[in-house]
Amino acid sequence: MQDTTPTPNMATRLIHHGYQPPAGFEAPMPGIHKASTVIFPDVAAMRRREWKDKSGYTYGLHGTPTTFTLEERLCALEGGRHCVLVPSGLAALATVALALLRQGGEVLIPDNAYGPNKAMAAGLLAQYGVRHAFYDAMDPASLAAAITPATRLVWLEAPGSVTLEFPDLPELVRICRARGVTAALDNTWGAGLAFAPFDLLGDGSLGVDVSAHALTKYPSGGGDVLMGSIVTRDAALHLRIQNAHMHLGLGVGANDAEAVLRALPSMALRYAAHDRAARTLAHWMQQQAPVVQVLHPALEGAPGHAHWQALCGAARDGEGAAAGLFSVVFDAACSQAQVDRFCDSLRLFRIGYSWGGPMSLVVPYEIASMRRQVPAHLRPGHVVRFSIGLEGVDDLRADLQQALHQAFGGA
Numbered sequence: 001m002q003d004t005t006p007t008p009n010m011a012t013r014l015i016h017h018g019y020q021p022p023a024g025f026e027a028p029m030p031g032i033h034k035a036s037t038v039i040f041p042d043v044a045a046m047r048r049r050e051w052k053d054k055s056g057y058t059y060g061l062h063g064t065p066t067t068f069t070l071e072e073r074l075c076a077l078e079g080g081r082h083c084v085l086v087p088s089g090l091a092a093l094a095t096v097a098l099a100l101l102r103q104g105g106e107v108l109i110p111d112n113a114y115g116p117n118k119a120m121a122a123g124l125l126a127q128y129g130v131r132h133a134f135y136d137a138m139d140p141a142s143l144a145a146a147i148t149p150a151t152r153l154v155w156l157e158a159p160g161s162v163t164l165e166f167p168d169l170p171e172l173v174r175i176c177r178a179r180g181v182t183a184a185l186d187n188t189w190g191a192g193l194a195f196a197p198f199d200l201l202g203d204g205s206l207g208v209d210v211s212a213h214a215l216t217k218y219p220s221g222g223g224d225v226l227m228g229s230i231v232t233r234d235a236a237l238h239l240r241i242q243n244a245h246m247h248l249g250l251g252v253g254a255n256d257a258e259a260v261l262r263a264l265p266s267m268a269l270r271y272a273a274h275d276r277a278a279r280t281l282a283h284w285m286q287q288q289a290p291v292v293q294v295l296h297p298a299l300e301g302a303p304g305h306a307h308w309q310a311l312c313g314a315a316r317d318g319e320g321a322a323a324g325l326f327s328v329v330f331d332a333a334c335s336q337a338q339v340d341r342f343c344d345s346l347r348l349f350r351i352g353y354s355w356g357g358p359m360s361l362v363v364p365y366e367i368a369s370m371r372r373q374v375p376a377h378l379r380p381g382h383v384v385r386f387s388i389g390l391e392g393v394d395d396l397r398a399d400l401q402q403a404l405h406q407a408f409g410g411a
């Protein structure tokens with residue numbers, strides 16, 4: 001259809017104009033390609049094209065040059081071979097679950113996992129006849145004991161959500177492997193930078209089967225995009241996920257894919273900056289009077305610190321790598337009103353969920369309502385989580401100091 005019959009009809013001429021820009025354009029950023037419809041040169045090509053293997057293009061939902069490029073870069077980031085993109089991190093968790101679970105099957109989730117993953121198991125998955133159980137990620141024996149012949153999927157998360165205890169991830173993966181159960185990691189915290197999810201020991205001998213990642217956080221880096229990825233190494237496993245993805249009609253917008261492609265080159269630098277500032281402030285918070293505990297896996301004495309050290313300690317020439325998150329426990333003698341006042345008094349830290357963006361954020365949590373069991377290592381008190389952004393660390397410290405003074409007075 002390139003050689004359209006010349007027509008005086010401007011509507012037609014604007015759609016079927018034959019101009020082609022010269023080939024040979026190259027720039028640091030890949031072009032953005034937008035499509036629902038993909039055009040085939042002829043019917044035979046349309047019949048021949050395969051949507052699954054990236055050998056061609058069939059429909060916007062099945063990929064464009066833009067999404068293929070992003071998928072390949074995410075495979076490089078996480079050390080995988082196959083990737084699918086979904087509209088949020090939670091959609092990544094849901095797609096894995098729907099791809100791998102069926103009626104009568106069972107999923108195991110750490111009690112300290114990202115809350116909405118647990119809620120999905122108790123809600124939607126239960127509705128489809130999938131059972132679930134929670135295990136204690138800090139006690140590998142509790143995972144071994146929870147696996148039954150019906151177990152089809154085990155979720156892993158390192159560290160745990162909000163309380164940030166770091167599990168013995170290689171040991172948990174070994175248990176899954178020994179029992180022939182698929183091990184899927186929510187790798188949002190590690191982000192492909194703190195450790196290699198498909199090569200946990202650095203010798204190619206042990207890795208997870210699936211890495212799900214909320215690109216919403218560090219890969220986006222802007223606090224302005226929602227996206228998720230599911231990376232695998234095994235072709236058959238990828239195909240099951242890809243089929244579920246296709247049947248669910250999931251895809252991502254080209255502008256959002258572009259935003260993530262734009263942010264990926266600075267991700268390692270940003271991650272290191274978030275990490276260093278978070279550790280500086282976590283240490284400082286340890287010395288503040290109303291704080292009875294600081295939860296950050298790189299801190300000496302933190303729950304699972306040795307596991308963090310073993311998995312992430314070699315990164316960045318021995319500095320180790322961690323995300324920009326920590327939580328503090330304010331003394332149980334403080335009132336909730338004081339803790340809320342502290343959060344409200346912060347000026348640079350804004351109140352909001354999520355993390356990985358430029359702006360520092362704070363959220364108070366009530367752990368007892370989120371867990372089947374409150375972790376034994378958690379000191380009694382009020383938990384507040386901080387996500388450290390990219391502001392000047394001195395300014396953030398001063399902000400914490402003035403808010404501590406406003407809420408708790410004195411020293």
Ligand SMILES: *Cc1c(COP(=O)(O)O)cnc(C)c1O
Pocket residue numbers: 087088089090091114161186188189214215216217226227228354
């Ligand atoms: C944010 C987050 C998700 C969900 O990502 P969304 O894009 O917000 O849906 C999943 N897991 C973890 C650990 C997260 O922090």
